[in-house]
Structure formats: structure tokens, C-alpha cells
Amino acid sequence: MKGKIKSTIALVAFMTIAGAGTPANAQPISPAECSFSACISDALATFARCKDPFGRAGESNTTTASSPIGASCTAQLRQDTTTCGWNEFVCGTQKFAIQTPQFITNTYGNVDYWPRFAPDGRTVLFTRCANDPSCTVDGTAGPFALYTIPARGGTPEPLYLPPSGDAATRPDWSWNRSLKSAQIAFELTGSVETFSQLWLLNSDGSSPQMVSTPAGKASYPSFFPRGNEVSIEVPDKPGPFLQFIGLPAGNLIATQNLLWTGESSVSRDGKMLALAAQEPVMGGTYNDSNNMIWIENANGSDLRMLDGIEGRTPNWSPHDTLVEFESTRNCTNGNYAIFVEPPTGGNALQITSCAFNANHAVWSPDGREFAVAVELPNTGNLNQGGWWGIAILRVPFGLVP
Secondary structure, three states: OOOOOOOOOHHHHOOOOOOOOOOOOOOOOOOOOOOHHHHHHHHHHHHOOOOOOOOOOOOEEEEEEEOOOOOEEEEEEEOOOOOOOEEEEEEOOEEEEEEOOEEEEOOOOEEEEEEEEOOOOOEEEEEEEEOOOOOEOOOOEOOOEEEEEEOOOOOOEEEEOOOOOEEEEEEEEOOOOOOOOOOEEEEEEEOOOOOEEEEEEOOOOOOOEEEOOOOOOOEEEEEOOOOOEEEEEEOOOOOOEEEEEEOOOOOEEEEEOOOEEEEEEEOOOOOEEEEEEEOOOOOOOOOHHHOEEEEEEOOOOOOEEEEEEEOEEEEEOOOOOOEEEEEOOOOOOOOOEEEEEOOOOOOOEEOOOHHHOOEEEEEOOOOOEEEEEEEOOOOOOOOOOOOEEEEEEEOOHHHOO
């Protein structure tokens, strides 16, 4: 299965959109890629069918124009030829804050996916399938391994290379700095996902160990704050369900099966979960394209949909005030964009353009950045599912705790 995956809320309605700095040693966006077309035309076309009322790159202005659908479209642009900066659009009652991702890995021929920040925010963990024709996230396949790279860019280093024929995928890195071992949990699976196991790993890549779970299957681990428990997706037919597993023994703590649940995310205080899930359908089967974001208390009470619109791959902000997720909403080409919304529901703020097909964004521990997997341009015709890189996004100032 693929690892994926209105009026603006008061929190962001008056926020300032700031220019984004380029991470040191990051691989910069070329001037050609930072053209008007790359930065905003897709956003304008897919958000509200606005015409392009702007001037040349580098200008900072506010312009109002009439859109083809008759809605008044106001756009503010501040663009830099190195970073593309932040762009803010208001089309009718819709508001969007868009930034071009700054790649820290972007090698054609690689699939770099499922990023996670280290507890200090200085390192990004991700999975890499390198130079293999079987590599894809469109029905995950290929010899994925775990790698790390400095969050400001640098040379990726292998952390864990699985046995031949296997793949290390869907990791999580506990932010509990008091843990002395087993700080990383991940799914070990066959290179064509013939099995799924929960594994633990020290942050330096040492002491890999399998955790025997009651169901014998485990995907998408998410740590509870103390680091001695994870939530997992249990792949099953007709649909997956949620379990809480004690570490390192693998004892079952709880099972939740009211929903077909894919990826889950435990809140930083451990009191809530965000779920990519769907209601079971009699005679039907699970399809992660039908997932929506759900919020619940950790004991399963107060289960509710976030906003009732398609969404996947949730992740909590450091202070549990916001949930980030990916969704195809607003995208007309089937791509994904990253959104942020309060856990109480309301209106989602779009962070990335549909053009980037951004997946699996996660917050940094200080709340100032996202790490995200981004499809490299024009690679979908070269490899099923495209080639992918890891990028860094600055969080809008209005969303930083």
C-alpha cells in the first residue's frame, strides 16, 4: 500500500508570510525552477481558477483580478529567485500559504521517503530505495534502507541496511531524550511487502531487534511520549486496525477496530491520536484513498472526524495545537498537498502547491520546520510512482508555537 498517504481560521487569518531562508548546504532551486510557472501557476490554476495577475519574479505586490469563475481573487506575492519564498493567495474566501520546498536530497533514480526528525531537530531520518528499477511508493516495493542526513543538508549516511530482499520502511523516532536505546521504530517488510514486522533500532544504527507482536503484522509505528509503547497499523482484510504495543516485549496493550485505520500519530503528550482512517463498509475493502483524518482520545473515546474531507499521514505539532496531513483536496491532478488544521476542526491551511505532490510531512521538535517527501519534477514517466527527494519547509510564523 502506498505510504501516504472556507474562511481561514483565526489563528492564521492575520499571520505574516515571511521569506524563507535557504538551509545551509541545501541544494538550491535553480532560477528556471523558481520561475513564475513553477512557483505559482499551478497553485492559481488548481486553487480557484485565478488568472495570473502578477508581474515578474522578484516583485512584491498585491493585485486583485477577476477569475474565470467570477470570484474576486486577491494574491500577495513575495518571491526570491533562490528560495521562491512564501506566497499567499486569497481567492474568494479561500486562503493559502505556499512555499517551495528546499531539497536536502534530490537524486534522480532514488526514492527518498518517510522522513522523521531527530529529537534535537538537527538530523532527518528517511528511507531510501536507490538505483533499483523496482523502487516505487505506488504500491511500495524495492530494497528500502534507513538513512540519515543533517537537516541543513549534507551527505546522506546509511543507518540500517536490511537483509537482501527485505525493506526498512515507515520509521518513527522517539523525541524522548532520556531513552538510552531503541529510539527508532520501523517496519521491516519484504521488498514487495509480503510480510510486515515491527523492529527497533538504536539511534546510531546499532542493535536492530524484532518485536514479536500478537498479530504478527505491524506497520506505521508511532511512539508514545515515554518511548515504551507504540501505536501500529495491523494490516488485515478487509481493512487494517489499530493496536497499542508495549516495548520491547511486544505485549498487547489495546486494540481499536471501530475504523479501518492506516497511519496513526500519537500526540506529543500521549493523550490523543490522529488517524488516517475510514468507516468499514459491509462487503467492501480498505482503500487508503478514501481515508479522512480522525481525532480521538488515546483510550478511544471522543472519536470524531477532523473535517470530513479526504486526508492521510497525520502528524502533531510539538505542542499538540495543530495537526498536519496530506490531501488531494484542491488538487485537480491527483497530487497531494500538505495542510495544517487545529485538532478541533475548522478550516485547513494549505502549505504546499499541488505541483510538488508533497507527502508525509512531519514537524520539527522546535515547530519551525517541516520535513517532507517531494516528487522530483517530471519523473512519473520514468518510474512508477516517480523519483522522490526529502525537502525542508519553513513553518509560517503564525503557526510557530
